[in-house]
Amino acid sequence: MAEVLLKHISKAYAGGPTVIRDISIDVKDREFVVLVGPSGCGKSTLLRMIAGLEDITNGDLLLDGQRINDRAPKDRDIAMVFQNYALYPHMTVYENMAFGLKLRNMPKDEIRQRVTRAAQILEIESLLDRKPKDMSGGQRQRVAIGRAIVRNPKVFLFDEPLSNLDAKLRGQTRIELQKLHRDLQATMIYVTHDQVEAMTLGDRIVVLRNGDVMQHDTPLALYNQPANRFVAGFIGSPPMNFLPGRIVADGTALRFESAGGAVSIRLNGSVHQQALAAYAGRAVELGIRAEHLTDQPMNRQRSYFSPEQLIVFDAVERMGSETLAYFILEGQRFVARLSGDSTVDTSVGVSTFWDIDKAHFFDADTEQTIR
Amino acid sequence: MAQTILKYALLVLAALSFVYPFIWMLSASLSSESGLGSLVLLPEGFTWTNYVTVFTKIPLGRAFLNSAFVAIITTSLVLISGAMVGYALARLDFVGRNAIFYLIIFTMTLPFQITLIPNYITMVRLGWVDTYFALIVPFALSSLSVLLFRQAFQGLPQSLIDAARMDGAGELRIIFQILVPNILPTVLTITILTFMGLWNEALWPLIVIRDEPTMTMPQLVTLFSVGGRADAQLGVKIAAAVMLAVPIVILYLFFQKHFIRSMATSGMKD
Ligand SMILES: Nc1ncnc2c1ncn2[C@@H]1O[C@H](COP(=O)(O)OP(=O)(O)O)[C@@H](O)[C@H]1O
Numbered sequence: 090m091a092e093v094l095l096k097h098i099s100k101a102y103a104g105g106p107t108v109i110r111d112i113s114i115d116v117k118d119r120e121f122v123v124l125v126g127p128s129g130c131g132k133s134t135l136l137r138m139i140a141g142l143e144d145i146t147n148g149d150l151l152l153d154g155q156r157i158n159d160r161a162p163k164d165r166d167i168a169m170v171f172q173n174y175a176l177y178p179h180m181t182v183y184e185n186m187a188f189g190l191k192l193r194n195m196p197k198d199e200i201r202q203r204v205t206r207a208a209q210i211l212e213i214e215s216l217l218d219r220k221p222k223d224m225s226g227g228q229r230q231r232v233a234i235g236r237a238i239v240r241n242p243k244v245f246l247f248d249e250p251l252s253n254l255d256a257k258l259r260g261q262t263r264i265e266l267q268k269l270h271r272d273l274q275a276t277m278i279y280v281t282h283d284q285v286e287a288m289t290l291g292d293r294i295v296v297l298r299n300g301d302v303m304q305h306d307t308p309l310a311l312y313n314q315p316a317n318r319f320v321a322g323f324i325g326s327p328p329m330n331f332l333p334g335r336i337v338a339d340g341t342a343l344r345f346e347s348a349g350g351a352v353s354i355r356l357n358g359s360v361h362q363q364a365l366a367a368y369a370g371r372a373v374e375l376g377i378r379a380e381h382l383t384d385q386p387m388n389r390q391r392s393y394f395s396p397e398q399l400i401v402f403d404a405v406e407r408m409g410s411e412t413l414a415y416f417i418l419e420g421q422r423f424v425a426r427l428s429g430d431s432t433v434d435t436s437v438g439v440s441t442f443w444d445i446d447k448a449h450f451f452d453a454d455t456e457q458t459i460r
Numbered sequence: 461m462a463q464t465i466l467k468y469a470l471l472v473l474a475a476l477s478f479v480y481p482f483i484w485m486l487s488a489s490l491s492s493e494s495g496l497g498s499l500v501l502l503p504e505g506f507t508w509t510n511y512v513t514v515f516t517k518i519p520l521g522r523a524f525l526n527s528a529f530v531a532i533i534t535t536s537l538v539l540i541s542g543a544m545v546g547y548a549l550a551r552l553d554f555v556g557r558n559a560i561f562y563l564i565i566f567t568m569t570l571p572f573q574i575t576l577i578p579n580y581i582t583m584v585r586l587g588w589v590d591t592y593f594a595l596i597v598p599f600a601l602s603s604l605s606v607l608l609f610r611q612a613f614q615g616l617p618q619s620l621i622d623a624a625r626m627d628g629a630g631e632l633r634i635i636f637q638i639l640v641p642n643i644l645p646t647v648l649t650i651t652i653l654t655f656m657g658l659w660n661e662a663l664w665p666l667i668v669i670r671d672e673p674t675m676t677m678p679q680l681v682t683l684f685s686v687g688g689r690a691d692a693q694l695g696v697k698i699a700a701a702v703m704l705a706v707p708i709v710i711l712y713l714f715f716q717k718h719f720i721r722s723m724a725t726s727g728m729k730d
């Protein structure tokens with residue numbers, strides 16, 4: 090059992106601004122929770138507070154129901170993997186992994202057993218006598234994970250453990266981390282600025298921005314029902330397209346008019362009609378994902394919108410599996426995800442079809458999703 | 461080409477002008493007193509008597525042991541205290557950290573002579589005159605050591621300390637088992653600079669030690685040379701000076717590279 094509960098946690102560095110504001114998060118037993126957000130939003134600070142490396146200014150940190158705010162890092166039964174691995178340069182791989190166990194006065198035999206076992210899991214048995222400087226980044230990364238595993242902790246913390254690896258290795262390690270989580274059946278809290286990592290690894294994801302929680306939910310919920318404009322723009326690649334405008338009510342007709350007037354979308358009959366009726370006359374922002382903009386007429390029964398004006402793409406990226414087509418509308422950068430065999434080209438006018446039921450509308454003032 | 465030759469000629473000349481007095485000293489210590497006047501390069505009237513005289517007249521062996529004891533213990537203390545204070549200044553958060561650091565730096569600018577008298581009075585009050593304490597304790601904390609350790613610790617990643625803390629290491633273990641092994645060049649630099657400084661120190665021992673069995677080598681040799689016990693025999697004085705220089709020269713031969721680096725890092729050259 091290992092449940093981590095953050096209750097109204099905040100953090101202000103001495104003489105500095107508040108970097109974490111009243112955050113409450115629950116991490117369930119054996120859950121893989123990812124904290125994601127742009128650089129500087131306080132992810133590491135939050136993780137270091139859980140580890141005990143940083144004082145908690147306000148709030149309670151509970152591990153299995155016990156308050157551990159004032160417990161020393163070594164007594165928390167929590168292990169951490171650092172971004173730069175933080176291996177002890179003057180020790181061999183074996184010594185690196187054994188160090189924490191030795192300090193806990195574990196018998197030599199058991200230390201050997203645990204290190205050997207972790208080395209097997211991570212396939213680094215042949216490296217045990219090496220020093221960190223004689224290993225590749227990927228190997229060091231494994232040792233760093235091994236150092237956490239041997240302790241058999243209740244909770245694993247990871248601070249951007251993949252960001253120093255090249256893209257290919259990052260992809261591989263991501264899959265191995267998933268497997269590791271399954272095998273160890275441990276609670277894991279993982280920090281990253283990379284939303285792809287967050288989406289692929291997390292059972293649940295906490296999106297942070299400037300020390301506030303923006304949303305805490307499953308990957309698909311974040312993707313399909315973002316709570317606000319920030320989450321909508323942060324999660325997903327390519328990022329969501331946005332278009333500022335306002336809601337106009339004309340008798341019974343309800344429309345979204347873009348600020349520049351180029352787009353006027355009829356909302357009657359769409360899933361948004363009811364919620365947006367209350368916004369008549371107010372500024373909103375339309376958000377629509379690349380895959381909900383197509384060059385093929387929609388024959389489904391849902392409401393869609395097709396601008397009268399033809400769209401001229403200014404760049405087309407053919408990936409084989411899909412085609413990304415870019416254009417600018419009222420000064421906003423847009424991207425459409427078309428099928429891999431699409432024949433669209435730049436400099437030719439194309440009709441586009443927007444799946445309005447899949448679009449999102451955000452309150453222009455609060456940036457919250459209008460539901 | 462001509463330029464290269466000129467350059468080397470100048471360098472050789474410079475090297476000779478540094479080395480010559482040293483060779484002359486060695487030769488003089490091995491010359492008879494009457495041969496000293498005509499000495500140019502090699503000993504005149506080769507003899508060991510000067511050394512024999514030195515060793516019979518003063519307890520040079522004992523002084524060597526005293527010097528070695530004091531220098532080794534003090535250097536160890538300088539390393540230990542420097543690492544601890546340097547770590548606190550580099551890595552711990554506490555009120556007045558910078559003020560303390562600047563205060564320590566400030567003490568580096570004070571010439572030793574200014575603190576000489578107050579230090580002496582302190583030694584008298586503590587009853588440490590004529591004891592090893594007087595030779596060791598006032599030098600056990602060095603601002604240079606603190607400064608160099610602080611800089612070196614700041615150059616190491618914080619995560620190294622964090623990882624050790626999560627592994628269960630206390631502050632002392634973090635300093636001496638995790639950090640220090642990774643800044644050995646700095647440790648060697650401090651060791652060399654401190655050891656040399658202590659080894660050559662003559663003024664302070666002259667003030668606090670009057671008891672011959674407790675005297676260090678430079679003190680004993682100085683007293684011997686200027687105190688009349690050498691009977692105005694130049695060769696004997698020089699032999700004593702050679703004995704004083706030998707340990708440092710031997711150390712230098714072993715750690716030549718580090719010596720040079722140490723001088724370069726500290727920016728000191730005398
Ligand atoms: N020791 C510190 N003292 C003062 N401010 C800090 C300290 N560490 C981090 N910060 C500030 O806290 C904020 C969050 O930092 P951090 O948690 O490292 O962000 P992230 O890991 O999300 O990039 C940043 O604005 C950073 O400048």
Ligand SMILES: [Mg+2]
Pocket residue numbers: 132133134
């Ligand atoms: Mg960070």
